[in-house]
């Protein structure tokens with residue numbers, strides 16, 4: 001097992017994209033929330049690595065979601081969570097705003113296989129994928145109904161997905177120390193400690209969070225759906241009981257939130273970003289210095305100029 005000094009991990013560029021959103025009652029996601037429908041963005045992180053080039057963490061929604069939920073029983077998915085994906089929020093358009101095309105993405109890290117996180121995998125023809133074994137096994141072995149009950153749509157996977165997939169568990173393992181020791185160990189995605197994958201049990205059969213250090217030297221933990229809002233880990237406010245069947249393991253889910261709670265107290269400078277928490281995403285963006293010119297001139301290593 002490796003020993004990585006998290007305080008010295010290399011910096012990467014980090015851009016947050018909202019690739020579509022869905023609407024449902026806030027009360028499902030948080031006890032005591034309002035009954036009215038709220039908008040939940042689908043977060044995608046564009047990680048700009050100085051040597052490996054642009055890397056995606058999740059894909060958000062895509063027109064493939066529309067296609068995959070046209071027939072029954074999959075159509076129930078879009079009824080339960082009505083989805084919005086305006087043209088200017090599509091992955092392709094937002095990548096272009098950073099001077100990139102879909103083909104420039106050579107690596108996509110998959111937090112878990114719920115449809116709102118992977119609907120755009122087919123949009124990435126040149127990407128390799130990294131995901132956790134348990135989650136992939138679930139989507140790969142589920143039939144239509146069982147997959148749907150788990151929020152998974154197998155049709156969203158590219159036909160050659162298996163050949164392009166690496167399990168996070170097969171990567172170099174590193175012990176986590178200090179405030180991170182509750183999560184035991186991480187997986188060094190690129191071998192330079194710039195991207196550390198961390199297992200976040202409970203929400204799905206194998207959810208993967210990602211820890212990076214941004215260009216402003218802040219550690220950012222992309223914690224996917226381990227909680228649906230920052231209030232969950234700050235105030236230990238759990239979802240309504242109605243959300244319980246949506247979780248792979250309720251006890252593990254709550255325990256992961258408790259671990260995030262302690263982590264946030266012991267490392268108050270750490271930025272923890274749940275994928276559907278608009279206020280956390282906006283707060284991070286508002287704290288960033290404006291560097292528009294730099295992002296538009298980012299070059300893909302090996303690409304023709």
Ligand SMILES: [Zn+2]
Pocket residue numbers: 112114203204225
């Ligand atoms: Zn999810």
